[in-house]
Amino acid sequence: MIWQSLTDPFLRAAFWIGIAAVVMIVLLVLQIVGLRIRLLRRNRRAAASVAHWRPVITAVLAGLPAERPKFLNRCDEVEFLKLWLHFQANVRGDARQNLNQLAIDMGSDRVTQRMLTKGGRGEKLLAILVARHLGSRSAVEALQRLAHLPDRLLSVHATIALVQIDPQLAARSIAPELIVNSAWPVREVVTVLQGARVECEPVLGALLPVTLPEHLPRLLQVMDGLRIFLPAAQLLHLFSHESVEVLICALRSAASPALRESVLALVDHEDWRVRMYAAKALGRLGQRGDVAVMIGMLSDREWWVRYRCAQALAAMPFLKQDEIRQLAHEATDRFAGDMLRQVLAEGGPVA
Amino acid sequence: MNPLVIEFATWFVFCYFILLNGGYIMLNLFAIASLRRSQHRVLLDDLPQAYSALEIPISIVVPAYNEEANIAPSIRSLLQLSYSEFEIVVVNDGSKDGTLAALQKEFDLHPFPEAMRVQIPCQPVKAVYQSALYPNLRVIDKVNGGKADALNAGINASRYPLFCGVDADSVLQRDSLQRVVRPFLDDPTMVATGGTIRIANGCKVSGGFLTSVGLPDNWWAMFQVVEYLRAFLFGRLGWSAISGMLIISGAFGVFRKDVVVMAGGYRPNTIGEDMELVVRMHRVLREKKQPYNIEFVADPICWTEAPEDRNTLRTQRIRWQRGLSESLAANWGLMFSRNGGVPGWVAFPFMMLFEWLGPVVELGGYVFMAFAYYFNMVSWEAFALFLFVAIGLGILLSVSGLLLEEMSFHMYPRGRHLAKLGLAMILENFGYRQLNSWWRLVGLWRWARQTESTWGTMTRKGSLANEVKK
Numbered sequence: 001m002i003w004q005s006l007t008d009p010f011l012r013a014a015f016w017i018g019i020a021a022v023v024m025i026v027l028l029v030l031q032i033v034g035l036r037i038r039l040l041r042r043n044r045r046a047a048a049s050v051a052h053w054r055p056v057i058t059a060v061l062a063g064l065p066a067e068r069p070k071f072l073n074r075c076d077e078v079e080f081l082k083l084w085l086h087f088q089a090n091v092r093g094d095a096r097q098n099l100n101q102l103a104i105d106m107g108s109d110r111v112t113q114r115m116l117t118k119g120g121r122g123e124k125l126l127a128i129l130v131a132r133h134l135g136s137r138s139a140v141e142a143l144q145r146l147a148h149l150p151d152r153l154l155s156v157h158a159t160i161a162l163v164q165i166d167p168q169l170a171a172r173s174i175a176p177e178l179i180v181n182s183a184w185p186v187r188e189v190v191t192v193l194q195g196a197r198v199e200c201e202p203v204l205g206a207l208l209p210v211t212l213p214e215h216l217p218r219l220l221q222v223m224d225g226l227r228i229f230l231p232a233a234q235l236l237h238l239f240s241h242e243s244v245e246v247l248i249c250a251l252r253s254a255a256s257p258a259l260r261e262s263v264l265a266l267v268d269h270e271d272w273r274v275r276m277y278a279a280k281a282l283g284r285l286g287q288r289g290d291v292a293v294m295i296g297m298l299s300d301r302e303w304w305v306r307y308r309c310a311q312a313l314a315a316m317p318f319l320k321q322d323e324i325r326q327l328a329h330e331a332t333d334r335f336a337g338d339m340l341r342q343v344l345a346e347g348g349p350v351a
Numbered sequence: 352m353n354p355l356v357i358e359f360a361t362w363f364v365f366c367y368f369i370l371l372n373g374g375y376i377m378l379n380l381f382a383i384a385s386l387r388r389s390q391h392r393v394l395l396d397d398l399p400q401a402y403s404a405l406e407i408p409i410s411i412v413v414p415a416y417n418e419e420a421n422i423a424p425s426i427r428s429l430l431q432l433s434y435s436e437f438e439i440v441v442v443n444d445g446s447k448d449g450t451l452a453a454l455q456k457e458f459d460l461h462p463f464p465e466a467m468r469v470q471i472p473c474q475p476v477k478a479v480y481q482s483a484l485y486p487n488l489r490v491i492d493k494v495n496g497g498k499a500d501a502l503n504a505g506i507n508a509s510r511y512p513l514f515c516g517v518d519a520d521s522v523l524q525r526d527s528l529q530r531v532v533r534p535f536l537d538d539p540t541m542v543a544t545g546g547t548i549r550i551a552n553g554c555k556v557s558g559g560f561l562t563s564v565g566l567p568d569n570w571w572a573m574f575q576v577v578e579y580l581r582a583f584l585f586g587r588l589g590w591s592a593i594s595g596m597l598i599i600s601g602a603f604g605v606f607r608k609d610v611v612v613m614a615g616g617y618r619p620n621t622i623g624e625d626m627e628l629v630v631r632m633h634r635v636l637r638e639k640k641q642p643y644n645i646e647f648v649a650d651p652i653c654w655t656e657a658p659e660d661r662n663t664l665r666t667q668r669i670r671w672q673r674g675l676s677e678s679l680a681a682n683w684g685l686m687f688s689r690n691g692g693v694p695g696w697v698a699f700p701f702m703m704l705f706e707w708l709g710p711v712v713e714l715g716g717y718v719f720m721a722f723a724y725y726f727n728m729v730s731w732e733a734f735a736l737f738l739f740v741a742i743g744l745g746i747l748l749s750v751s752g753l754l755l756e757e758m759s760f761h762m763y764p765r766g767r768h769l770a771k772l773g774l775a776m777i778l779e780n781f782g783y784r785q786l787n788s789w790w791r792l793v794g795l796w797r798w799a800r801q802t803e804s805t806w807g808t809m810t811r812k813g814s815l816a817n818e819v820k821k
Contacts, residue, residue, distance in 0.1 A: 008733075010365065014733075014736040015739075021744050028751060028753075029750060032750075032753060035757045036757060152537050152538075153537060307466070342464050345464050345481075
């Protein structure tokens with residue numbers, strides 16, 4: 001045999017590496033063929049499951065009698081729930097009630113419970129979505145546990161489900177934690193808590209005086225996102241805060257004319273974000289006499305300050321479009337004129 | 352010749368091949384582990400709108416240079432993408448053909464008095480246009496400055512926190528943005544994600560979208576299908592699994608705008624501007640000790656037309672090798688840097704040793720073995736075994752790429768597709784791979800001579816615009 005004639009260790013090593021490569025190739029090819037056969041079988045099984053359940057669900061939606069098994073077969077569970085969720089996305093009213101009743105009759109509650117505790121990531125998400133649509137109170141405990149997981153996809157959807165099923169509990173148990181958990185972007189916190197806005201108002205309001213300074217901006221941002229407004233007296237207190245983030249939050253929330261002077265005091269702030277939000281706030285609270293200040297801000301070195309200021313000017317109820325056009329025409333600073341022209345073009349139809 | 356020299360060279364070439372293929376096999380194992388971890392995605396993908404409420408707005412930046420034939424269908428297809436909030440910024444980089452006219456005619460463009468925010472320096476902008484038909488479509492007409500410069504102009508004009516660079520001649524899956532943005536939703540430290548690019552030759556395209564997957568009849572394109580399987584499925588997926596990904600293809604990648612601006616944007620007058628930016632982001636973020644992540648999304652989401660003739664392919668490969676050289680040379684500081692981590696201590700040296708210098712050693716190995724055999728300095732057994740090992744390991748890597756494809760996406764539905772891919776995996780080892788190494792060597796030489804770089808021109812069948820591909 002050839003390997004017996006190879007006395008050089010280099011040649012023997014090369015020979016055996018080559019042989020190993022060939023064996024691996026054969027094994028991989030066999031695995032590819034095996035995977036393809038398994039895929040075909042799985043697809044056939046899924047197609048059969050959908051073919052069985054689709055007419056049943058369609059009949060149930062229309063309130064017609066349909067022949068159906070008393071409980072879900074284990075191998076049908078995922079396909080049935082997926083199909084059920086797709087129908088959920090498209091039905092309302094009685095049809096949705098019929099659809100929910102079908103899931104309850106088929107024992108979906110029990111199945112989702114099992115998936116929520118023992119399923120893989122995909123099954124858990126599937127179960128969360130089903131529990132949310134069914135308003136399953138029996139899933140609350142598992143959802144609370146999932147809402148605290150570091151897996152953001154699961155925790156976000158578990159929180160949304162919890163907010164929908166029990167907003168009071170969600171506001172009490174989840175909202176305070178989300179305020180201090182910086183792994184959740186504020187935008188997401190606002191999105192998931194949107195359904196429990198009313199329930200969150202007292203909870204977040206109570207947090208305000210006791211929140212640590214490092215978490216105060218997040219709390220204010222979430223309150224702003226949820227449209228939970230602070231009284232002017234409380235906001236006035238925030239205007240003297242040293243944190244830029246807190247100042248920004250205060251400016252974003254400023255809606256009372258009583259705060260106008262405090263806003264004007266920030267138009268020259270060293271941080272451009274503060275100047276930008278001051279310009280926006282002046283757009284809401286400013287008087288005709290403040291237009292001169294805002295024209296000055298149109299020459300700010302920061303693009304965003306100029307842009308938001310131009311938008312704020314264009315939105316002032318007492319300034320007509322012709323006046324803005326005139327301001328753009330008369331601007332001695334090219335950047336100010338350009339910005340006003342852009343904002344005017346954005347506001348109207350393309351000419 | 353001294354037998355010691357012969358023995359040393361033999362062992363060197365042999366060890367290099369073993370290390371090279373061993374490295375790729377390790378990447379393959381990482382990729383398999385990563386795919387297994389993400390198996391739940393199969394179920395998630397079937398669920399309705401799991402992420403829609405959380406999607407981050409995206410600006411799609413499309414640099415275009417002499418794309419008159421492709422640009423309108425490409426933009427029409429982008430406008431139909433399934434995503435909650437996005438804008439399209441087309442940058443006409445001083446095209447000499449009718450690119451701008453084609454856009455004006457198709458999308459009813461009107462001049463828009465935009466006060467441009469210049470965050471990254473770029474060539475002067477001549478005009479900004481907005482579509483009267485699609486409010487989320489703007490066209491920036493600027494002085495020619497190259498692809499990197501066009502991308503920088505697009506970033507300056509973009510309005511959203513994420514931007515996505517897309518080649519004007521690519522076809523995206525309708526849900527591609529949703530898929531490629533997911534890592535940003537899962538991880539707040541994510542700064543960039545890249546998607547898989549697949550070869551569209553042989554597929555059917557209708558209404559700007561891919562409707563049926565197939566394989567090309569042309570063997571140049573067929574070999575590239577195999578290469579792309581290897582490069583994306585275990586190359587980038589493997590590196591991504593160990594946080595060492597140094598490349599995000601310019602054809603489709605999403606970036607956090609503030610981080611790109613902080614890093615200085617795309618480097619003008621560079622061929623491999625996509626890789627250079629990613630390597631620089633690694634370097635800058637590691638220097639600043641800022642936590643970050645760059646991830647690869649393995650789902651097939653972007654389809655591109657591959658060259659079908661030798662000359663075009665040759666030009667492309669020479670450019671790619673020059674691009675690689677420029678990217679590595681501009682960021683030597685990352686290699687073995689104090690805070691370099693996997694990118695600096697593993698990925699960069701690997702790239703340098705096996706991708707950058709690879710063609711020198713590979714071709715040198717073949718030439719040396721042939722020379723030594725011809726002059727009776729090595730036995731025929733040694734020569735035959737060298738070929739046996741080199742070709743065997745080459746096929747093994749390609750087959751493992753196909754296994755990953757079969758484990759995950761099964762894009763090629765028919766048994767005969769698998770058989771044809773298998774045949775290509777064997778045949779590419781007899782000439783194509785060696786030719787590729789030669790072209791890469793030429794690229795290396797041209798980089799060393801610092802020949803001027805410009806936009807790449809590629810002979811295309813243009814069939815993405817003509818809807819159906821043969």
